[in-house]
Amino acid sequence: xxxxxxxxxxxxxxxxxxxxxxxxxxxxxxxxxxxxxxxxxxxxxxxxxxxxxxxxxxxxxxxxxxxxxxxxxxxxxxxxxxxxxxxxxxxxxxxxxxxxxxxxxxxxxxxxxxxxxxxxxxxxxxxxxxxxxxxxxxxxxxxxxxxxxxxxxxxxxxxxxxxxxxxxxxxxxxxxxxxxxxxxxxxxxxxxxxxxxxxxxxxxxxxxxxxxxxxxxxxxxxxxxxxxxxxxxxxxxxxxxxxxxxxxxxxxxxxxxxxxxxxxxxxxxxxxxxxxxxxxxxxxxxxxxxxxxxxxxxxxxxxxxxxxxxxxxxxxxxx
Numbered sequence: 356x357x358x359x360x361x362x363x364x365x366x367x368x369x370x371x372x373x374x375x376x377x378x379x380x381x382x383x384x385x386x387x388x389x390x391x392x393x394x395x396x397x398x399x400x401x402x403x404x405x406x407x408x409x410x411x412x413x414x415x416x417x418x419x420x421x422x423x424x425x426x427x428x429x430x431x432x433x434x435x436x437x438x439x440x441x442x443x444x445x446x447x448x449x450x451x452x453x454x455x456x457x458x459x460x461x462x463x464x465x466x467x468x469x470x471x472x473x474x475x476x477x478x479x480x481x482x483x484x485x486x487x488x489x490x491x492x493x494x495x496x497x498x499x500x501x502x503x504x505x506x507x508x509x510x511x512x513x514x515x516x517x518x519x520x521x522x523x524x525x526x527x528x529x530x531x532x533x534x535x536x537x538x539x540x541x542x543x544x545x546x547x548x549x550x551x552x553x554x555x556x557x558x559x560x561x562x563x564x565x566x567x568x569x570x571x572x573x574x575x576x577x578x579x580x581x582x583x584x585x586x587x588x589x590x591x592x593x594x595x596x597x598x599x600x601x602x603x604x605x606x607x608x609x610x611x612x613x614x615x616x617x618x619x620x621x622x623x624x625x626x627x628x629x630x631x632x633x634x635x636x637x638x639x640x641x642x643x644x645x646x647x648x649x650x651x652x653x654x655x656x657x658x659x660x661x662x663x664x665x666x667x668x669x670x671x672x673x674x
Contacts, residue, residue, distance in 0.1 A: 365395070512563060517570045
């Protein structure tokens with residue numbers, strides 16, 4: 356059975372907001388924009404702020420309550436992608452619907468009984484349990500990043516990006532301190548609000564900055580894929596695992612937890628990135644090896660294969 360032209364083929368269930376972080380919604384929007392070139396995508400955001408964010412990119416949204424059975428009895432599209440920090444009861448509904456379920460994760464969090472699990476993190480808090488009925492795609496090769504930005508000649512600017520939510524205000528003090536050191540800080544307040552840089556502005560800042568100071572979420576992977584020398588800070592011990600893992604692999608300089616960041620340690624990190632060109636070359640090369648910027652295309656192929664498998668299963672059932 357073929358999906359009708361006015362029916363979505365792929366659904367995306369995602370949540371994001373000030374307390375959760377917009378990284379979940381950002382990568383889902385990136386994935387949906389790529390998929391929508393050939394397939395119709397509908398979002399099921401789980402909060403008002405997430406709904407507003409997704410709709411700002413022109414995508415149709417439905418609430419789970421609005422998802423009523425269609426003429427063929429289905430409540431969801433043939434393939435459903437979830438990007439949720441916590442395990443969610445939606446998994447049962449997806450399987451009951453007969454849809455293929457692709458779950459996107461960070462750090463091994465929110466494991467669920469999906470058909471496919473994709474975790475683009477450099478490390479995991481929890482190991483994935485063996486499951487012969489689930490395909491796993493793990494590691495930074497599957498992180499959904501923005502398009503790679505070509506680096507230009509660095510100026511004296513420093514890109515400070517701490518994501519969205521309550522962590523954004525913490526960049527103000529850091530920005531003032533860098534100004535006193537003679538740098539020109541470019542601070543972005545995350546994915547929404549007046550402090551947000553446009554995609555073009557952010558790409559320009561990535562291209563020209565001498566280095567970046569970034570939280571250890573999705574944006575850190577964006578910076579590494581584009582070869583931006585980066586000092587990684589962590590807002591909590593979950594992010595600290597990412598910063599520490601990349602530091603141990605030689606891809607970033609980790610400054611540790613932001614609330615314990617001292618002036619002395621930050622100055623040391625900045626000085627090393629400015630004075631040691633061989634260090635900069637090593638960490639940027641390692642970062643681009645680990646995060647090559649092709650994760651989006653890999654995930655797109657995974658999703659489209661699941662859509663193809665779903666259509667095959669329906670064909671066999673009809674026979």
